[in-house]
Amino acid sequence: PLTARVNSHEFLEIGGCDVTTLVQQFGSPLYILDEETLRTACQQYRDTLKQYYQGESQVLYASKAWNCLAVCAIANSEGLGIDVASGGELYTALTAGLNPHKIYFHGNNKSHAELLYAIESGVNIVADNWYELQTLVELAPEQQPVRILLRLTPGIDCHTHEYIRTGHLDSKFGFDPGDLDEVFTFVSQQPALNCIGVHAHIGSQIFERQPHRDLAALMVQWLTKAASYGLTLTELDVGGGLGINYTESDDPPSIEEWVIPICEVIQEACAAENLPLPKLLCEPGRSLIANSGVTAYTIGSSKVIPDIRTYVAVDGGLSDNPRPITYQSVYRAVVANKISAPITETVTIAGKHCESGDVLIKDAQLPKTQPGDILVVMGTGAYNYSMASNYNRLPRPAAVVVANGEANLILQRETYQDLIRQDRLPERLKQDKE
Numbered sequence: 522p523l524t525a526r527v528n529s530h531e532f533l534e535i536g537g538c539d540v541t542t543l544v545q546q547f548g549s550p551l552y553i554l555d556e557e558t559l560r561t562a563c564q565q566y567r568d569t570l571k572q573y574y575q576g577e578s579q580v581l582y583a584s585k586a587w588n589c590l591a592v593c594a595i596a597n598s599e600g601l602g603i604d605v606a607s608g609g610e611l612y613t614a615l616t617a618g619l620n621p622h623k624i625y626f627h628g629n630n631k632s633h634a635e636l637l638y639a640i641e642s643g644v645n646i647v648a649d650n651w652y653e654l655q656t657l658v659e660l661a662p663e664q665q666p667v668r669i670l671l672r673l674t675p676g677i678d679c680h681t682h683e684y685i686r687t688g689h690l691d692s693k694f695g696f697d698p699g700d701l702d703e704v705f706t707f708v709s710q711q712p713a714l715n716c717i718g719v720h721a722h723i724g725s726q727i728f729e730r731q732p733h734r735d736l737a738a739l740m741v742q743w744l745t746k747a748a749s750y751g752l753t754l755t756e757l758d759v760g761g762g763l764g765i766n767y768t769e770s771d772d773p774p775s776i777e778e779w780v781i782p783i784c785e786v787i788q789e790a791c792a793a794e795n796l797p798l799p800k801l802l803c804e805p806g807r808s809l810i811a812n813s814g815v816t817a818y819t820i821g822s823s824k825v826i827p828d829i830r831t832y833v834a835v836d837g838g839l840s841d842n843p844r845p846i847t848y849q850s851v852y853r854a855v856v857a858n859k860i861s862a863p864i865t866e867t868v869t870i871a872g873k874h875c876e877s878g879d880v881l882i883k884d885a886q887l888p889k890t891q892p893g894d895i896l897v898v899m900g901t902g903a904y905n906y907s908m909a910s911n912y913n914r915l916p917r918p919a920a921v922v923v924a925n926g927e928a929n930l931i932l933q934r935e936t937y938q939d940l941i942r943q944d945r946l947p948e949r950l951k952q953d954k955e
């Protein structure tokens with residue numbers, strides 16, 4: 522985080538708060554969100570678009586990265602809209618006070634209930650497939666057409682993890698480009714559908730610069746084609762996908778380096794095609810919030826396997842950060858209470874789950890640690906809390922937002938009671954306690 526510094530006790534401070542004190546106060550493990558870093562990223566996206574794009578623009582925060590009331594509220598207060606991918610994310614965004622016109626609802630298999638909820642709330646629906654278009658026509662209220670964007674699969678490949686690539690043709694998302702004529706014909710004949718734009722998302726944690734330029738050019742061609750069907754599409758949403766530096770060797774483009782070429786390509790292509798500039802939308806998730814978040818853990822047991830490896834275990838693991846076991850993601854860590862101590866050890870940070878693959882960091886470079894030390898894993902603001910589980914019935918950690926020396930709880934730590942809240946014990950299974 523931008524506000525990370527070493528304080529006079531030689532301890533790590535974020536947002537003006539001593540991390541070890543936060544853990545004493547709010548417990549461990551603890552997600553910590555640095556408000557200033559998050560706001561700065563929101564402003565960078567927003568202001569770069571304003572400066573370099575001559576048409577209207579809107580940044581949408583892809584809230585799947587971390588959806589909760591406080592994060593939605595911060596994005597909202599920076600003028601961002603929100604991308605939601607389920608009824609639950611939609612509910613959270615609306616409860617946080619978002620204007621429905623600034624919410625965009627994604628998903629390849631939205632339920633009837635979700636679509637009805639979206640229609641009644643007046644949010645924008647990003648229609649993904651034929652089944653959804655037909656369902657929307659059935660559900661749309663007579664007097665009021667539903668505002669939709671069409672998600673198309675661009676067939677653009679980029680080099681990222683297979684699970685998070687979405688733009689290549691073999692993707693479950695979006696209409697196949699071969700269907701373009703049929704889709705535009707259908708939509709132009711449905712008074713129940715008010716099609717306002719096109720959308721594409723080509724993947725996540727992308728470092729390459731070319732794919733989004735190609736995408737921007739291709740999407741302008743879609744607008745031209747739509748016009749030939751009498752559809753005036755005024756919104757163009759290029760999705761998200763900009764990668765971040767999880768480790769020092771990662772070198773992703775900056776927000777500016779990602780946004781500016783997209784603006785330029787769209788402007789040039791629209792000028793060449795004689796098209797009015799569409800409203801440009803983008804949907805960053807990871808690059809908006811990952812570096813605003815860290816997770817603080819308490820170090821417990823360790824195991825030395827001579828000549829092979831030393832395991833150092835923390836009080837969380839794959840339940841609060843499933844990314845290493847899911848995508849072999851790499852993280853870096855520091856010890857909050859030994860921030861200036863010399864780095865002398867290479868250890869493997871293990872979680873506490875009953876699973877050997879529950880390793881957060883292989884070969885972390887740390888000072889000598891002991892039980893009770895506070896290990897801080899960096900860059901956990903995206904896809905950590907939002908992908909957390911209760912595996913082994915671990916209660917999910919608390920989260921705090923820090924700013925100017927103040928820390929506020931934004932997610933309460935789950936309790937054991939929370940864990941059995943939805944459990945039901947059928948009468949016939951009840952046994953008298955001896």
Ligand code: LLP
Nearest residue numbers: 583722725726761762763804805806807904
């Ligand atoms: N828009 C759409 C339609 C998306 O599907 C996504 C991410 C985004 C925007 C935001 O992409 P970002 O800027 O965060 O790259 N759980 C995986 C990431 C899955 C991303 C899914 N879609 C991970 O932990 O790496």
